[in-house]
Amino acid sequence: MIDREQVVHVAALARLALSEAEIDRMQADLQQILQAFEALNALDVSDVSPTAQVIPLATVERLDETEAPLSRDDVMRNAPRVERDQIRVPAVLPEE
Amino acid sequence: MTVEAGYRVVIGLETHVQLNTASKMFCRTSAAYASAPPNTLVCPVCLGMPGVLPVINAAAVDFTIMTGLALHSEIPPHAKFDRKNYAYPDLMKWYQISQYDLPLCVGGWLEIAANGETRRIRITRVHLEEDTAKLTHVVGDDGQPASLIDVNRSGVPLMEIVTEPDITNAEEAMAYGLKLRNILRWLGVSTANMQDGALRIDANVSVWPIGAEVGNTKVEVKNMNSFRALGQALDYEIERQIGLLERGERLEQETRGWDESDARTVSQRTKEYAHDYRYFPEPDLPPLEITRERVQRLTKRMPELPDAVRQRLVEELGVASADADELIEDRDLAAYTLDVIERHAGPAAEVVTWVLQDVRRLLNARELKSADIPISAASMAELLALRAKGDLSSTMAGTVLEEMFATRKPLEEIVAARGRQISDSDALAEIAREVMAANPQAVADYHAGKDRAVQFLMGQVMRRTRGQANPGKVTELLRAELSRDRGA
Structure with missing residues (x-):
């Protein structure tokens, strides 16, 4: 069972402001998702090696070579607001 | 500083190093962002557009393995990348591609000399990740506080080196940082300049009274952008924590930033769930199999490291240990000196003194880098041979050297014009x-x-x-x- 507190916690991590009604709806949705995954726990995987990737590939790398970047106009195309050639967002506290 | 008696101090360091590859970690955009105007080195991958796919830069993996080899780490055969999730505007995708439980390098140590003793600082791991975009906090055009994002730095290869909590004071931390920086420069994997942010050292500091239960309140200290700041911040933080304990107060687990102008650490009221990163394997990147052949090839590519050069200079070549210490601080100057020593019939110490005094004085006077000595090692050896034979006195040799720096004329031409020493x-x-x-x-x-x-x-x-x-x-x-x- 996922409780209300966990929903609020996950929302806070994702910087989402949920209304009370949304929290209720999310709790129900997440509960369903978790139940679907619970089904996997019923499987016997004792003879399956731990898997982090299902694509049968390993060590896909490229040479350290450069190519042209986007133009700045293109980079800024989706920016909500541009100032001093940079993307402007609401003030955040200096953190990292 | 002297730590008040009765307390134990343990410090672990986390060092972030920007690798100096040509391209970024997961895309072909140039990583040379330092002098680029904002948002001119950006592509859909480092901008975090939906649907793009990262591809691992092999050179960044090589540089990380070489660093691990220099730190005596084990290079496991299996490694993978993971997503570290957090929501902050410097992170274009809202997750950072990093390494969680299978890093490229595991274990190891770095030997440091501090407070008159030699100690090994154990390395926990070395892993690879991507740097974030750069945020600047400003007052916007409308007079409102705002944050500005320059995406150029996003995706620059970032290597993280984590130590065990083996460090007990600021001097050891600085010795560790300086030695690590020198090794990174000798390996040629990073400029390792702290003031440009290519080398960033964060510290976890724990203090507790001797005899009491081992302290488990870690305070993370950040934002030190010089070795001086690192030393000052740790001294301050140790004193602060001891002060709190002396007054019977509790230590709080938190992140504190070094405030250079006030010379103190300040609590950074970070997000409550800072460490809830919900790591999971990066689905866009297949795992890395690091073959033993690759490790061998990289081992062969490793240059002789400063400690080994120092030992060779002192034990085999008879150079004074203070001179050897001074020389290995400068990779290019050391390489040049070794080249001259190899061509010089006389004692190596003669060459080292000559380089550290006469050559370096001219480099400084002309504001030249050690890599730009305008005289070939062969000519330099010849000049020293002329001096050793008495064809040039010490003073004359110094004058000839100066003229070679100034005019870049060949040695023979200058000596022919000035004449040799008369010893007849x-x-x-x-x-x-x-x-x-x-x-x-x-x-x-x-x-x-x-x-x-x-x-x-x-x-x-x-x-x-x-x-x-x-x-x-x-x-x-x-x-x-x-x-x-x-x-x-």
């Missing part, structure tokens, strides 16, 4: 006699017991020979001629 005894004795004949007063002074008169006569000989007379020989001959003169 017959020729010098003749000049000595001429000088004595021309300066009877000085000769009389000498016989009257004024030994300094020899200096005057010596100066006259040097003048007549335009500085080319061998000074040792001249003194010797003058004294011989003077005593013969007295006998006459």
Whole structure:
């Protein structure tokens, strides 16, 4: 069972402001998702090696070579607001 | 500093190093962002557009493995990348591709010398991740507080080196940082310049009273952008924590930033769930199988590291240990010096002193980097050979060196124009006699017991020979001629 507190916690991590009604709806949705995954726990995987990737590939790398970047106009195309050639967002506290 | 008795201090360091690859970690955009105007080195991958796919830069993986090898780490055969999730505007995708449980390098150690003793600081791991975009906090055009994002830095390869909590004071932390920086430079994997952010050292500091249960309140200290700041921040933080404990207060697990202007650490009220990163394997990147062949190939590519060079200079080549210490601080100068030593028949110490004093003085005066010495190692060895043979006096050799720096003319040309040192005894004795004949007063002074008169006569000989007379020989001959003169 996922409780209300966990929903609020996950929302806070994702910087989402949920209304009370949304929290209720999310709790129900997440509960369903978790139940679907619970089904996997019923499987016997004792003879399956731990898997982090299902694509049968390993060590896909490229040479350290450069190519042209986007133009700045293109980079800024989706920016909500541009100032001093940079993307402007609401003030955040200096953190990292 | 002296830590108050009765307390234990343990410090672990997390060092982020920007690798100096040509392209970014997961895309082909140039990683040379330092001097680029904002948002001019950005592509859909490092901008975090939906649907793009990262591809691992092989050079960044190689550089990380080489760093691990230099730190005596184990290089496991399996490694993978993971997503570290957090929501912050410097992170274009809202997750950072990093390594969680299968890093490229595991374990290892770095030997440091501090407070008069040598210690091994254990390395926990070295892993690879991507740097974030750069945020600037400003007052916007409308007078409101705002944050501005420059995406250029996003995706630059970032290596993280984590130590065990083996460090016990600020001096050890600085010794560790300086030594690590030097190794990174010798490996050529990073500029490792702290002021540009290419090397960033964060510290986890725990303090507890001796005898009490081991302290488990870690305070993370960040934002030190010089080694001086690192030392000051740790000294301050240790004092602060001891002060709290002395007053019977509780330590709080938190992140604190070093405030350079106030010379103190300040609590950064970070997000409550800061460490809830919900790591999971990066689905867009297949795992890395690090073959033993690759590790061997990289081991062969490793340059001789500063500690080994230092040992060779001191133990095999007889260089003074203080000189060796000084030399290995500068990779390019050390490489050049070793090249000259190999071509020089005389003692290595002679070359080292010459480079550290005469050559470096000229480099400093002309604001040249050690990599830009305008004289080939072969010419430098020849110049030292001329000096050793006596064809050039020390003073003359210094003058020739200066002229080579200034004009970049070949050694032979300068020596041919200036002439060699005159060491021929017959020729010098003749000049000595001429000088004595021309300066009877000085000769009389000498016989009257004024030994300094020899200096005057010596100066006259040097003048007549335009500085080319061998000074040792001249003194010797003058004294011989003077005593013969007295006998006459």
